[in-house]
Amino acid sequence: MxxxxxxxxxxxxxxxxxxxxxxxxxxxxxxxxxxxxxxxxxxxxxxxxxxxxxxxxxxxxxxxxxxxxxxxxxxxxxxxxxxxxxxxxxxxxxxxxxxxxxxxxxxxxxxxxxxxxxxxxxxxxxxxxxxxxxxxxxxxxxFNIERVLTPIDFSDASVHALRLSKSLSSQLGLNLEIMHVYKLPTQYFPLISEEKAINKAKEVIEGRFKDLQKRHQEIADVPYTLVRAAGKSTAERICLQLRKHKYDLLVMGLKGNNPLPSLSLGSVPTELYNMDIDIPLWLVYSEAVIK
Missing domain, CATH: 3.40.50.620 (HUPs)
Incomplete structure (x- = not known):
């Protein structure tokens, strides 16, 4: 709670x-x-x-x-x-x-x-x-919040944000969805098949999702979407996802493990903050990071 x-x-x-x-x-x-x-x-x-x-x-x-x-x-x-x-x-x-x-x-x-x-x-x-x-x-x-999106990169910070989002969604009866933006090493095309590379990337990421669901049973039923960056930044893909599916709240984890204050926020949260997004953005630190 x-x-x-x-x-x-x-x-x-x-x-x-x-x-x-x-x-x-x-x-x-x-x-x-x-x-x-x-x-x-x-x-x-x-x-x-x-x-x-x-x-x-x-x-x-x-x-x-x-x-x-x-x-x-x-x-x-x-x-x-x-x-x-x-x-x-x-x-x-x-x-x-x-x-x-x-x-x-x-x-x-x-x-x-x-x-x-x-x-x-x-x-x-x-x-x-x-x-x-x-x-x-x-x-x-x-003020009306019904759908929540939590992008994750499988870091401890993003998993913390996901668990908080799940707790918030259960507490308030909200609909929670997860997304992950993945990138392919395009410099190796056409040496390798792009289709095979996409399928392999999805296979690996879905394996990581299954492992995450095993470790955190409370998120096992949360739907997730895999989105390819395809020439855009992670923040740009998240922004497009928000506008396309009309979410009401975006929740992201902050790492905070960089000794330089100007770098501790992270590039993706910084880029998203500077975009004209018309929904609330909840940037969360874990208690361990704050301490």
Whole structure:
């Protein structure tokens, strides 16, 4: 059973905040969550001199907290225990990471605008530095979740994501599907038959699926799809699968075993985050990785 002791929701005082707060309420209504922290960091260094001259010594933190309080009051009714935290620090991602550790946050919710509205730079930094699982909610996403897709590459991280997806699906009555994107060594064509290579690849992968099902009986009945990359990246194939079959949630595991923070996120999750996907993306770390 999935239970979350503490959840953090990152707000930026834009029009997506209302959707994030309402989505958080929906999560609280479906999963046992003890407490939610609605957070915002004011980067005073980015305030213009005109702002300072116009508003003088205004207590900006108090004003921001009042604004968030109004949004929470309107869109979080019926949610769970919550607290609003407003900080004034020069580095947003560092203070958010500190909050995750201080309040033992298990899940952070981030909003994401389409690429024509935002570079997504802060979101990418947060994904790389936050020591917890992250749920990315695009501005075009909806709250209705019925079909879940979990891509796997048979790594420990992807198997962890798959088991979490299965638990979530069983808990909420969702339809879960697995996909695996495989690539062929095309540089050896036509020295070897492409058809034989495809059949052999499928045979090997299906053998790995059977072995996985033996080790984790709970996923034995979950349907899976094999997709050939065929000149596209793994992330591109996953994105095409999402659009073709209209899933409502994408769950992926994060390895986090690289000592370089800028590389710990992984290329596929990074590429998917930077795409204009209109469904929530849940990027999960295992407890062992976080520790």
């Amino acid at each position: 999935i239970a979350i002791d503490a959840m953090m929701v990152c707000l930026d005082l834009s029009d997506i905040d209302e959707k994030l707060v309402a989505f958080t309420r929906s999560i609280c209504q479906h999963l046992p969550i003890n407490k939610v922290y609605f957070v915002h960091n004011i980067k005073l260094t980015e305030l213009s001199e005109d702002f300072k001259e116009t508003f003088g010594d205004i207590d900006l933190s108090k004003e921001v907290e009042a604004s968030i309080t109004d949004i929470v009051a309107e869109h979080f009714e019926g949610g769970c225990d919550h607290e609003i935290l407003v900080s004034e620090e020069p580095n947003t991602e560092v203070i958010m990471a500190d909050l995750v550790k201080r309040y033992h946050i298990k899940l952070t919710l981030l909003g994401k605008r389409m690429s024509n509205k935002s570079t997504g730079a802060l979101g990418t930094k947060l994904l790389r530095i936050l020591p917890c699982s992250v749920l990315v909610f695009p501005e075009t996403a909806t």
